[in-house]
Amino acid sequence: MATIPFGISRLDSRIGGGAPEGSVVLLSGEAGAGAREFLYTATMMNAVESADRELFDLHYGDLHENAVLPEEIHYVSFTADQSELQREIAFTMDQEIVMAGTDAVTFTDLSPEYFQLSPVPRGWYAGAHRSVQDLGHTGEDSRDVLERFADYLDEHARGSLVVVDSLNDLIGARSSDMDFADVVMTLKGLRKAAREWGGLILLHLTRDAVTQEEFGSLMTSVDGTVQFAWESGGNERVRTMFVREFRGVLGRLEEEDIVQFETEIHDAGFDVSDVRKIR
Numbered sequence: 001m002a003t004i005p006f007g008i009s010r011l012d013s014r015i016g017g018g019a020p021e022g023s024v025v026l027l028s029g030e031a032g033a034g035a036r037e038f039l040y041t042a043t044m045m046n047a048v049e050s051a052d053r054e055l056f057d058l059h060y061g062d063l064h065e066n067a068v069l070p071e072e073i074h075y076v077s078f079t080a081d082q083s084e085l086q087r088e089i090a091f092t093m094d095q096e097i098v099m100a101g102t103d104a105v106t107f108t109d110l111s112p113e114y115f116q117l118s119p120v121p122r123g124w125y126a127g128a129h130r131s132v133q134d135l136g137h138t139g140e141d142s143r144d145v146l147e148r149f150a151d152y153l154d155e156h157a158r159g160s161l162v163v164v165d166s167l168n169d170l171i172g173a174r175s176s177d178m179d180f181a182d183v184v185m186t187l188k189g190l191r192k193a194a195r196e197w198g199g200l201i202l203l204h205l206t207r208d209a210v211t212q213e214e215f216g217s218l219m220t221s222v223d224g225t226v227q228f229a230w231e232s233g234g235n236e237r238v239r240t241m242f243v244r245e246f247r248g249v250l251g252r253l254e255e256e257d258i259v260q261f262e263t264e265i266h267d268a269g270f271d272v273s274d275v276r277k278i279r
Helices: 035-051 053-060 082-092 094-101 110-115 121-128 143-154 165-172 180-197 212-219 250-255
Strands: 022-027 073-077 105-109 161-165 200-206 224-233 236-246 257-266 269-277
Touching: 022 035, 022 212, 022 236, 022 269, 035 053, 035 073, 035 082, 035 094, 035 161, 035 200, 035 224, 035 269, 053 094, 073 143, 082 094, 082 105, 143 165, 143 180, 165 180, 165 200, 180 200, 180 212, 212 250, 212 269, 236 250, 250 257
Parallel strands: 022 200, 022 224, 073 105, 073 161, 161 200
Antiparallel strands: 224 236, 236 257, 257 269
């Protein structure tokens, strides 16, 4: 089975090279526990492979025999532009990696569509550098953020790694005539389309943003769910990661009796430091 690398070598090597092509994966967890850093690392390490192979070899190593690199890498944000995202990623990863990978990533800012019906002043999210054409909407021609997002995926998701930051914003952008069940149905449709597109779609979600019941509904609408949490061990707090559900991946972890990963953040971004097995 062909897989697309997550960009975290110690994880990819355990699961056959990465996520099965055509997967939609939910990355959810407590604030600061690693979900967002995982997102950044997946973006930049896949980008660095095509931009600077020597740097990739240094920080990642050899690709698994099943691994197929994405044709393109798209980072979609509903509230931030490229410069903001680059600054945030640079807090997590070494500047050399960020500089090398940035040119291989297409950053897409959907904040005009996201904020257009809100009370937020237009100048705060449009910026003086953006023309009416750049904004892509005016008056009666304005499009709902969900529609704009769907159009973008239709055009760019085939064979690509698409990182969505974040699902919280998409849920919050619901109009008055759209409830949570419609968001769930949208994800189910996305999962079906992703099978045809191939590639890999990563969705970031802050766990506290939804109820337990809502979270369960989101989990059943995607192919895989990876959760991130803080644990206390003595005087230290440890970041952990575990796979709740994931077609084509969870079975491999169960074969090795792996129940959880201990993780860390260093210059190369998110990484696995240890595995916890059934004893």
